[in-house]
Amino acid sequence: MKIKYTISLIFIVAVVIIEKENNIISKVSDKLSLKQTPQTPLQTSGSSWVSLHQNGSSVLGLSELDLSSYLKLKWRLWNISEPSKGGKHILLLATTRTGSSFVGEFFNQHGPNMFYLFEPLWHVERMLTLEGGGTSGTALTQVHRDILRQLFLCNFSMLENFINPPPIDHVTTGFFRRESSQSLCSNPVCTPFVKKGYEPYHCRNRRCGPLNLTLASLSCLEREHHAIKSVRIRQLETLRPLAEDPRLDLKVIQLVRDPRAMLASRMVAFANNYKHWKRWMTDEDISEDDNEVRKLKGNCENIRMSAEVGLKQPPWLRGRYMLVRYEDIAMFPMLKAAEMYSFTGIPFTTQVKEWILRNTQASNEVSGVYSTQKNSSQQVEKWRFSMPFKLARMVQKICGPTMDLFGYTFATSEEMLTDKSISLIEERSFL
Numbered sequence: 001m002k003i004k005y006t007i008s009l010i011f012i013v014a015v016v017i018i019e020k021e022n023n024i025i026s027k028v029s030d031k032l033s034l035k036q037t038p039q040t041p042l043q044t045s046g047s048s049w050v051s052l053h054q055n056g057s058s059v060l061g062l063s064e065l066d067l068s069s070y071l072k073l074k075w076r077l078w079n080i081s082e083p084s085k086g087g088k089h090i091l092l093l094a095t096t097r098t099g100s101s102f103v104g105e106f107f108n109q110h111g112p113n114m115f116y117l118f119e120p121l122w123h124v125e126r127m128l129t130l131e132g133g134g135t136s137g138t139a140l141t142q143v144h145r146d147i148l149r150q151l152f153l154c155n156f157s158m159l160e161n162f163i164n165p166p167p168i169d170h171v172t173t174g175f176f177r178r179e180s181s182q183s184l185c186s187n188p189v190c191t192p193f194v195k196k197g198y199e200p201y202h203c204r205n206r207r208c209g210p211l212n213l214t215l216a217s218l219s220c221l222e223r224e225h226h227a228i229k230s231v232r233i234r235q236l237e238t239l240r241p242l243a244e245d246p247r248l249d250l251k252v253i254q255l256v257r258d259p260r261a262m263l264a265s266r267m268v269a270f271a272n273n274y275k276h277w278k279r280w281m282t283d284e285d286i287s288e289d290d291n292e293v294r295k296l297k298g299n300c301e302n303i304r305m306s307a308e309v310g311l312k313q314p315p316w317l318r319g320r321y322m323l324v325r326y327e328d329i330a331m332f333p334m335l336k337a338a339e340m341y342s343f344t345g346i347p348f349t350t351q352v353k354e355w356i357l358r359n360t361q362a363s364n365e366v367s368g369v370y371s372t373q374k375n376s377s378q379q380v381e382k383w384r385f386s387m388p389f390k391l392a393r394m395v396q397k398i399c400g401p402t403m404d405l406f407g408y409t410f411a412t413s414e415e416m417l418t419d420k421s422i423s424l425i426e427e428r429s430f431l
């Protein structure tokens with residue numbers, strides 16, 4: 001026993017010493033990088049926080065970057081039109097209640113080589129809704145695309161225009177769901193905590209100062225791969241310019257789910273917006289002309305049209321599109337995650353595997369509607385026992401072509417809907 005403890009102690013001491021050495025080394029390299037570039041001034045004001053010169057004499061207003069990452073960063077900023085070199089840009093294209101937060105974690109948990117953003121386009125939608133809309137679909141599509149492109153290139157400046165209240169000196173406490181992005185809650189973006197007023201979106205795992213987007217941008221540039229989850233892109237087709245942008249190596253993963261289950265889940269999660277559907281559960285007949293029904297139909301059509309574009313594999317999208325069903329992920333999370341990683345060409349890390357193991361075990365705890373921790377296979381068929389046949393039939397009517405495309409079987413009677421021995425999910429491979 002004693003020997004074991006001694007060994008552990010020695011090990012800990014060794015780790016502490018190595019850590020210290022690392023610190024010293026990185027401090028030395030800071031000095032080196034500063035020494036090599038004596039003639040340039042630091043520029044830290046406005047968006048020109050970096051000065052760029054072709055002859056190697058630029059310097060960042062940053063002391064925490066070590067020499068090698070500094071050189072890498074400098075190279076990338078110099079030659080911004082240089083094609084992407086191995087770094088992947090993953091877009092998780094989903095709609096609400098398709099398990100996109102859960103799948104987002106597959107990439108969020110990847111480790112220090114990944115920069116992950118959770119639903120950044122929320123700010124755009126929010127701002128335009130507050131301003132009373134009036135924006136045409138096309139304009140919105142362009143804004144979404146431009147912001148996505150900039151975010152993939154680690155530039156937050158356009159998104160900043162949509163953050164409310166506006167960031168001051170690129171610092172904000174209002175970045176939507178900051179805590180859902182490890183990259184925004186770990187070093188170096190997690191600055192020391194300062195006691196301030198109420199912060200709606202603070203980091204959960206540790207206390208951090210308000211989000212400095214300049215720092216986030218630098219950290220983003222240092223990481224090799226980038227992933228963004230969004231439920232706000234309606235048509236895959238609109239992303240064509242990103243797929244063709246030589247600076248990006250875009251990989252789109254479209255996440256779909258049985259529209260009947262999606263509706264059932266939304267009725268619980270967004271109860272206030274689904275009052276009509278709730279009323280239809282009991283009395284009243286559903287009218288296909290109702291606005292809510294038309295909305296669901298439009299949603300299903302967008303999903304189907306995007307998938308049709310993707311599955312056709314046009315030249316601009318070849319090797320850049322993957323379709324994944326929620327149900328397959330719920331039933332085979334590890335397998336599906338491995339397939340996604342193989343598609344993106346990024347190593348499937350132990351951290352991700354461990355996270356999946358931890359979060360797909362049975363759990364009896366009620367964990368909230370946004371939680372990703374649930375007994376996955378149980379979850380898949382739950383909706384069949386809460387949704388009246390009447391509603392299921394309506395969804396089948398308005399989302400029929402979408403269901404056909406993804407292999408979701410129609411229930412032809414109340415009995416069939418609630419018969420556990422009949423699966424409503426056909427086996428399909430979209431690879």
Ligand SMILES: *[C@@H]1O[C@H](CO)[C@@H](O)[C@H](O)[C@H]1NC(C)=O
Nearest residue numbers: 039052053054055056057058
């Ligand atoms: C390049 O460096 C030299 C000094 O080595 C300096 O005089 C010159 O202004 C620099 N050129 C640019 C474009 O910054």
Ligand SMILES: *[C@@H]1O[C@H](CO)[C@@H](O)[C@H](O)[C@H]1NC(C)=O
Nearest residue numbers: 054075078079080081082083
């Ligand atoms: C920038 O990239 C272009 C295209 O790849 C290349 O021709 C050029 O030499 C690069 N410039 C520098 C300064 O590295």
Ligand SMILES: *[C@@H]1O[C@H](CO)[C@@H](O)[C@H](O)[C@H]1NC(C)=O
Nearest residue numbers: 047049050150155156157158
């Ligand atoms: C970020 O994008 C804006 C345009 O929205 C541009 O003016 C700015 O120079 C970009 N910043 C960097 C560091 O490339």
Ligand SMILES: *[C@@H]1O[C@H](CO)[C@@H](O)[C@H](O)[C@H]1NC(C)=O
Nearest residue numbers: 044061062169171212214215
């Ligand atoms: C944000 O981070 C940058 C880069 O480290 C730094 O120069 C700047 O002063 C920070 N902004 C604020 C307001 O602290």
Ligand SMILES: *[C@@H]1O[C@H](CO)[C@@H](O)[C@H](O)[C@H]1NC(C)=O
Nearest residue numbers: 360361362363375376377378
């Ligand atoms: C999850 O739930 C299903 C259905 O109730 C059950 O068969 C399965 O054993 C559960 N999974 C685990 C890991 O407990």
